[in-house]
Amino acid sequence: MTQRTDTQETEAQAKAGAVTKKAVVIDPGGDVAKIQAAIGQSNVNVEKIWLTHGHIDHVGGAAELRDALNVPIEGPHIADKFLLDNVVNSGARFGITGVRNFAPDRWLEEGDQVAVGKLTFDILHCPGHSPGSVVFFNKDMRFAHVGDVLFNGSVGRSDLPGGDHATLIKSIADKLLPLGDDVGFICGHGPGSSIGQERMTNPFLTGVA
Ligand SMILES: [Zn+2]
Ligand SMILES: [Zn+2]
Secondary structure (H helix, E strand, O other), rough: OOOOOOOOHOHHHHHHOOOOEEEEEEOOOOOHHHHHHHHHHHHHHHHHHHHEOOHHHHOOOOOHHHHHHOOEEEEOOOHHHHHOOOOHHHOOOOOOOOOOOOOOOOOOOOOOEEOOOOOOEEEEOOOOOOOOOEEEEEEOEEEEEOOOOOOOEEEEEOOOOOOHOOOOOHHHHHHHHHOOOOOOEEEOOOOOOEEHHHHHOOOHHOOOO
């Protein structure tokens, strides 16, 4: 990997932890050419690929993109290995071709930290939608990427192999709600939300907290 010097960054920006132009791609499910075009348009340096879990709509393009960008894949938790070992089979079920089975360069566990640019994210292991689902949480920015664990007004499905609804709700109650109402998140499908909004209005979390 080539190292950028960021010579245009002002001292004020540096203090604010602002624009380093370093980026990650989270959950490249496919359309690798489109992702690469977006990277080009944004003029960012992609350092890593992060995976929240092993479902094909989140990992179908990961191996191809890793080859194209020559960057490591981090995540998900090793409990989703059975999914990454079967990307080709799950693709065939949906008529998706051109995907590959793969292993990440680093499995992630509860308590791990990953970094991009100047930002550090804590890893929360949140099983239930899939056994190896992880959430990426940046404490300073009050921001999380929650994959398919929690949605705006809904929660992840739990009827796929290794899924379990009670486990999912427990993950949300034990790991996500305690992050704080002010934490905003984006998720694997649909618009983002905040922990507070979901705690107060999400019908799946009634009586949970
Ligand atoms: Zn999923
Ligand atoms: Zn999904």
